[in-house]
Amino acid sequence: xxxxxxQIKAKIxxxxxxxxxxxxxxxxxxxxxxxxxxxxxRMEAGAQLDWRFPEFDMVxxxxxxxxxxxxxVSYEWDGADGxxxxxxxxxxxxxxxxxxxxxxxxxxxxxxxxxxxxLKGNTEGWANFLAxxxxxxxxxxxxxxxAYDFMKx
Numbered sequence: 804x805x806x807x808x809x810q811i812k813a814k815i816x817x818x819x820x821x822x823x824x825x826x827x828x829x830x831x832x833x834x835x836x837x838x839x840x841x842x843x844x845r846m847e848a849g850a851q852l853d854w855r856f857p858e859f860d861m862v863x864x865x866x867x868x869x870x871x872x873x874x875x876v877s878y879e880w881d882g883a884d885g886x887x888x889x890x891x892x893x894x895x896x897x898x899x900x901x902x903x904x905x906x907x908x909x910x911x912x913x914x915x916x917x918x919x920x921x922l923k924g925n926t927e928g929w930a931n932f933l934a935x936x937x938x939x940x941x942x943x944x945x946x947x948x949x950a951y952d953f954m955k956x
Contacts, residue, residue: 809918810910813929818902819940821873821894827940828876837939846876858951
């Protein structure tokens with residue numbers, strides 16, 4: 804096993820404009836329809852935010868980095884083990900069909916037991932995030948409602 808650094812990439816096409824997808828990512832009122840339970844503010848460059856998730860009894864601090872309206876958002880957040888990772892969301896026009904391709908990248912962790920556990924869990928999480936974003940924007944459905952009740956303690 805080489806000692807490469809691990810990072811996550813997940814991508815999906817959403818049949819909505821980049822402007823609509825961007826707003827769903829940066830507006831906590833919209834995010835609460837598919838991702839978080841609540842957020843302390845919009846994702847704007849330099850903002851220090853707190854997110855609450857419906858399935859966990861905890862506050863997740865988020866430090867927003869760069870924001871390019873309609874194209875890109877980056878932020879740093881704390882992992883379960885206390886490590887900080889960088890999340891980047893890039894929006895691009897779809898090359899086939901219509902809509903926007905959303906790419907989520909989260910980096911980085913060492914290629915060790917903790918890193919592999921992070922890679923597995925967060926890859927599943929980002930695939931879920933993208934599916935929930937698509938369902939919300941295209942069909943007005945919140946796929947997370949009740950989906951993680953089994954995780955509540």
